[in-house]
Amino acid sequence: MLTSAITLSVKLILRKIITMSGDDKAFDSLEGEIWFDGKMLPWVEADVHVLTHGLHYASCVFEGERSYNGKIFKLREHTERLIMSANALGFEIPYSADEIDEACVKICNVNGIVDGYIRPVAWRGSEMMGVSAQANTIHLAIAAWPWPSYFSPEARTKGIRLKTAEWRRPAPNTAPVHAKAAGLYMICTLSKHAAEADGYDDALMLDWRGQIAESTGANIFIVMGDDRLHTPIPDCFLDGITRKTVCELAKKRGIEIIERAIMPAELGSATEVFLTGTAAEVTPVGEIDNYKFTVGEITRFLIDDYDRVVGKKTTADAG
Numbered sequence: 001m002l003t004s005a006i007t008l009s010v011k012l013i014l015r016k017i018i019t020m021s022g023d024d025k026a027f028d029s030l031e032g033e034i035w036f037d038g039k040m041l042p043w044v045e046a047d048v049h050v051l052t053h054g055l056h057y058a059s060c061v062f063e064g065e066r067s068y069n070g071k072i073f074k075l076r077e078h079t080e081r082l083i084m085s086a087n088a089l090g091f092e093i094p095y096s097a098d099e100i101d102e103a104c105v106k107i108c109n110v111n112g113i114v115d116g117y118i119r120p121v122a123w124r125g126s127e128m129m130g131v132s133a134q135a136n137t138i139h140l141a142i143a144a145w146p147w148p149s150y151f152s153p154e155a156r157t158k159g160i161r162l163k164t165a166e167w168r169r170p171a172p173n174t175a176p177v178h179a180k181a182a183g184l185y186m187i188c189t190l191s192k193h194a195a196e197a198d199g200y201d202d203a204l205m206l207d208w209r210g211q212i213a214e215s216t217g218a219n220i221f222i223v224m225g226d227d228r229l230h231t232p233i234p235d236c237f238l239d240g241i242t243r244k245t246v247c248e249l250a251k252k253r254g255i256e257i258i259e260r261a262i263m264p265a266e267l268g269s270a271t272e273v274f275l276t277g278t279a280a281e282v283t284p285v286g287e288i289d290n291y292k293f294t295v296g297e298i299t300r301f302l303i304d305d306y307d308r309v310v311g312k313k314t315t316a317d318a319g
């Protein structure tokens, strides 16, 4: 009991070090500037009031973008998704796609981010504090920070370990499932915490029908015995920008993609599994519950192809 509590604490501390910005300060205490409603603010002054609709009622949408070698990968797609997510929650971001793109680039330049992560976030403000939010103004802020890898390098080479979550992705008629909406991440945090408490890296989430959906922050691909790439139909979760990129890369390699309903028991015939996401990039999965997989050829091809298409510096470039 005591040993497992100590092991968990050590793992949590290590994970904190890995997932923080490389600095041991909390995210509200870093140095730099944050783009906030059209102005550049010192990082520590980019506050919202405690009586903010977005905080109480999850009227908040966001994006996660990566800059590689000084260029934000698929910036316009992320900006368009941000605008679409806000519309799905019934509000308009008061900036055009061009203005948002420009602000993302500016915040990277001002903070000297060459390889990093960009986080635009839009939310309803404080004019009304109740379920109805008709009069609330809409805010937009954009932060950027250096960010190496979402999972530890060791987990990435061996394949990460997933545990199936008890929580399910909701049906499309119960939530705006295609929006990158803050409220939807409540289920993800619960699921990820439960997986981490059992020593896993992340959770595999099923959808409301019991079909395989995704992990808590990335889409999933499965190589079955037939050397084809199977992936769930994104009808109740984000059709990730990385997912679409990887589908194109696989097609270029002549690998057939099958989008279909996949049941968890089918993992018994899977040989390779990997996740895709802006933060996760292409991350091999070594284990889901009692099923084990190898980091095989198709996964390795797609890791390399993805690194190349995003413009990542390879070890040879760095050399």
Ligand code: PMP
Residues within 6 Å of the ligand: 064, 180, 188, 214, 215, 216, 217, 218, 219, 237, 238, 239, 240, 241, 242, 243, 276, 277, 278, 279
């Ligand atoms: N699903 C969820 C729940 C996510 O948070 C993400 C990351 N945005 C993804 C999938 C992958 O999306 P993308 O490839 O656009 O980053």
